[in-house]
Amino acid sequence: EINITRSGAIFTRTAGEVSQAGKIGLVTFKELKEKLPGLSRILERAGGGNLRYRGNDVLPAEGTVHQGFIEQxxxxxxxxxxxxxxxxxxxxxxxxxxxxxxxxxxxxxxxxxxxxxx
Structure with a gap:
């Protein structure tokens, strides 16, 4: 059984024991909307098809994770x-x-x- 909290923490239950398996990173890129035309200047390849932010302006996100919902x-x-x-x-x-x-x-x-x- 897998449970995900609203903060993004992932918990698994194996043989009745609950343990945290990881955490979904929820972040907000500072001023991303203003920087959209030059995404290559603020994002870089991080391997495996992933991207990461070049600067240190990564802020905690205000969103939450909802388990069991289908995103429309x-x-x-x-x-x-x-x-x-x-x-x-x-x-x-x-x-x-x-x-x-x-x-x-x-x-x-x-x-x-x-x-x-x-």
Missing amino acids: STVNIVEEMAAMIQCYRAFEANMQAIRAQDSALQRAVTQVGRVSPR
Whole structure:
């Protein structure tokens, strides 16, 4: 059995004995919203696909952990699907324009220098 407290502490129960197995780190990056355009300046790779904060401005988070809850998406699926379809249509239109340009260039290359009888 695994229990997670609101502060992020992870407890396991094995053979009736409860022990702390770890803690989920809840932190807030100071002024992250202002720094979003330059994330590479404030975050660095920490191995295993993880990132870590470069500075010492890591503050304790104000959030809590809730065990047994399912996190809901913050994405509106209908809007995102419509945006994806719009992007796909724009992609298809651009591909068609590229094919037309490629065809015109191909004709120009093969017909340049060709002497036509009069």
